[in-house]
Structures are given as structure tokens and as C-alpha cells.
Amino acid sequence: xxxLTPQDAVFLSIETPExxxxxxxxxxxxxxxxxxxxxDHFVEFVRERLGPIERFSWQLQEVPLGLDRPYWxxxxxxxxxxxxxxxxxxxxxxxEALSKLVGRIFERPMDRSRPLWDMVLIEGLxxxxxVMLWRMHHCLMDGASGANLSExxxxxxxxxxRPAPAKIVDKASATKRVEDRDVFIRAARNAAELPLKQSxxxxxxxxxxxxxxxxxxxxxxxTLAPVAPWNGVVGGHRGLAWSSVSLxxxxxIKNTLGVTVNDVVLAITGGAIRGYLQDQDELPExxxxxxxxxxxxxxxxxxxGNQIREMPISWATNIEDxxxxxxxxxxxxxxxxQEAHDGASFDLIGMLSESLLPGALNLFMRGAAxxxxxMPLPANAVVSNVPMAPFPLFCAGARIEQVVPISLLAPTQxxxxxxxxxxxxxxxxxxxxxxxxxxxxxxxGRVAKSLIDLQEAVDRGIDADPSL
Numbered sequence: 357x358x359x360l361t362p363q364d365a366v367f368l369s370i371e372t373p374e375x376x377x378x379x380x381x382x383x384x385x386x387x388x389x390x391x392x393x394x395x396d397h398f399v400e401f402v403r404e405r406l407g408p409i410e411r412f413s414w415q416l417q418e419v420p421l422g423l424d425r426p427y428w429x430x431x432x433x434x435x436x437x438x439x440x441x442x443x444x445x446x447x448x449x450x451x452e453a454l455s456k457l458v459g460r461i462f463e464r465p466m467d468r469s470r471p472l473w474d475m476v477l478i479e480g481l482x483x484x485x486x487v488m489l490w491r492m493h494h495c496l497m498d499g500a501s502g503a504n505l506s507e508x509x510x511x512x513x514x515x516x517x518r519p520a521p522a523k524i525v526d527k528a529s530a531t532k533r534v535e536d537r538d539v540f541i542r543a544a545r546n547a548a549e550l551p552l553k554q555s556x557x558x559x560x561x562x563x564x565x566x567x568x569x570x571x572x573x574x575x576x577x578x579t580l581a582p583v584a585p586w587n588g589v590v591g592g593h594r595g596l597a598w599s600s601v602s603l604x605x606x607x608x609i610k611n612t613l614g615v616t617v618n619d620v621v622l623a624i625t626g627g628a629i630r631g632y633l634q635d636q637d638e639l640p641e642x643x644x645x646x647x648x649x650x651x652x653x654x655x656x657x658x659x660x661g662n663q664i665r666e667m668p669i670s671w672a673t674n675i676e677d678x679x680x681x682x683x684x685x686x687x688x689x690x691x692x693x694q695e696a697h698d699g700a701s702f703d704l705i706g707m708l709s710e711s712l713l714p715g716a717l718n719l720f721m722r723g724a725a726x727x728x729x730x731m732p733l734p735a736n737a738v739v740s741n742v743p744m745a746p747f748p749l750f751c752a753g754a755r756i757e758q759v760v761p762i763s764l765l766a767p768t769q770x771x772x773x774x775x776x777x778x779x780x781x782x783x784x785x786x787x788x789x790x791x792x793x794x795x796x797x798x799x800x801g802r803v804a805k806s807l808i809d810l811q812e813a814v815d816r817g818i819d820a821d822p823s824l
Contacts, residue, residue: 391753422715424543627806647735
């Protein structure tokens, strides 16, 4: 029997009607010459590519009353075509209209009685182009494994031919429905292990509290994030805005300053956030904090489950100078990585996944979602960075022009920024609650401006010190 891992299962337990826990993205498709691209053609392509992947035929067998983690069981009558839909966007087309349509689709929770993924082929774009929207529940895979999935759906050429694929089986295969007796026996055994797991996380929290070498004048509140306008009660509606910048420009800054690509991503998003909040006269005096997911998987690990840990990193939004901002982010990032490596930082996802029954965790998350800004804020928003291919790819004979990542919102966090590198560009997807972030397209537009500001500051620094 294949029971969900604790980390996979936590994404089911934290889900509420207002906070669905699926991830996905948009791929803008331009059919190539000679390819008769259509909905039927696309369906046959996906059926051929995803049909052999065993995990996509799995559905949940949940345990009554949330007493234990669910099980993966194989759907007998599985057909990938049942998960693919088509819709035409009304004319006239605009990115804002597409965003509104995608938000309406994406905010709907997924049907847990079926395999937890679907796709929508959106027609009606200028130039006979299409958009593929895909959704997959986070319990099925994380962002890194979702990028690995592109190896199945995306090709190097428009006319790529592949041999008939063999069945792709996970490390542990799903089975038919698990007998109730076995479910309750395992539930009792797992529940008996909870006190030991809870004590481990209590010890970790106390160790971090007493061993933290902070200045005496720092208060306990200094480890928490200040409140941003989007840190409130997150509603059920979703919006999406997007932006792109040159990856070459980002790497030039990285190499000049001796930082990482992720540091540059945090610096330009931090600059965009700073300008956005300044214009609304809502910029906190202390820096906002970004929660940055860190993949714990090895380079050769192609499994599709979740292997992530989140690190709180200063967004340096209280620093005006772009160079000072990115260096402060670099220092905060190095400290967070070292603490994660040493086990000194508190693993919130691990604690939630391993030390609470799924039913109890769901009740806790509903309470946290209703509390809004009254809850302590370990971070203001998630900012994640996922690599894809550095060269152009094709899907069903259509060139992928642009990819926009879409992620989930957490309680008290009405904004999520996910960044995906593809074909020489960094593509930013800003998922948000429209009531908490009413001017998301303005914020998205500031991303490119923030990069320009950083570039100009670096160039001034080179002029002043040619050794840089």
C-alpha cells in the first residue's frame, strides 16, 4: 500500500475552501508551420505522454475523521482525456482579461474523488495562439518535480518523435482500495508515534530559543515580520499578474557582485515591493521577510513528491540603495542556509506534517486563516525560484513562447511570487487575493524597473571602482 508521505499529506491537511493547495502554470503556445494544432490534437498528445506515468492515475483514499494520512489508490477507468478541457477567451483579448479568466479557474478547489490534476486549453489569443493552463495538487508534486514533468510534455523540436513510452512507475506503486482494517491498524500505529515526533520539534524550538546569539537589546518581536497590506484574511478569489526580465542581465549582476541568482531575484522583487508600498504610503519601517522554499532533493532525484523546506530571508525593503539591499539579502540568505544546514532553524513544514493528525492540522489551519493579521507572521510572502530549460521547447508541435508559474496562497499571505527561468528569461508569476493586492499589475510592472535600478547602481559602482 502507498500512503502519502507526511510532507505530501500536509498540503491536503492545510487546504480549506478559501485556500486551495494546488499549483500550476500557463504556457503560451504558438503552433508551428505545418502542424494542425487543435484541441483534439492536444488531447491525443497528452494522453500519449502522461498516460504511461502511473502517478497521474492515482486518486486519494482518505481516512475517516482525518485520523491518519490518506492513501494513493489506482483509478481503474483512468483516461487522461477526462482531465483536459477547452475554453475560448472572449474578444477583445488582453493580458488582464486572460488573468481574470485564469484566476476564476484556478481558485476552484480540485475534486478529491478524481486524480488531482487537470489542464485547460485556452483559445482566442491573437495570431491563432493558445494558452495551456495546468493545475496539479501540491500533494502530488512540488515545483522542482513539476519542472521535471516538462521532460514528458515538452520537446526540443516541433516535430519530435518518441518511441512508444514504457510505463513509468514510482518508487512505491499505488494499489487498489486499502481494506478498512489495515487503514485503522496503521492509523493507530502512526498515532502512537506522534508524542515522540512532537517532543523532537519542541526540543528543536527550545534549542533555537536558548542558543540564539542575538544582541540583548533585540526583542522577541524582532524575529517576526512586520504587517504588509496583503497580510490579512485571505479570501477565495485569485488574481494573477506576470512579468519577465532577462536572465543574462540577472547573471551579470550576480557575477559582478559575487551573489546568487536567488539573491538578485529577492533584490529586484524587494525593490518592486518597496516602490509599490511607498506609493501607497504603506511601507513598514522594518524590512519585510520573504519565505524562500529550498529543495532538499539531490541532483539526480526525479521523484514527483515534495522535498522542500522554507527559509525566512530578509527582503531588505527598508533599504533604499539597491546595492546595499542586495548585499543585506545575501547576508541574510547565507545565515538562513547555514541555520538550515546545522538544523538550528525551525522546520515549520516538518513540524506540521509529522506531529499533528491531519484532521487536527486542518482545524488549526482554518483557525489561522480566520485570524488573519492577528496571527504572528514568520514571513510576509513566499518567493520561490524554479529552473526550467535554458532553450526553447515545444508542446504538441507548438513553440512555448512564455511560461508563467502559479502557486498557492497561505493563511495571512495574500501574495505569492514564483519565478521560473526559461529560454533566457526569468518569468515572474504574482498570485494574489485581488482584495488584498488591488494593483497587482502595477506591482508586476515594477519588477523590470527594479532590475534597471539595480543595473544602474552596479554600473555606477563599476565606474567608481573598476575592479568590480
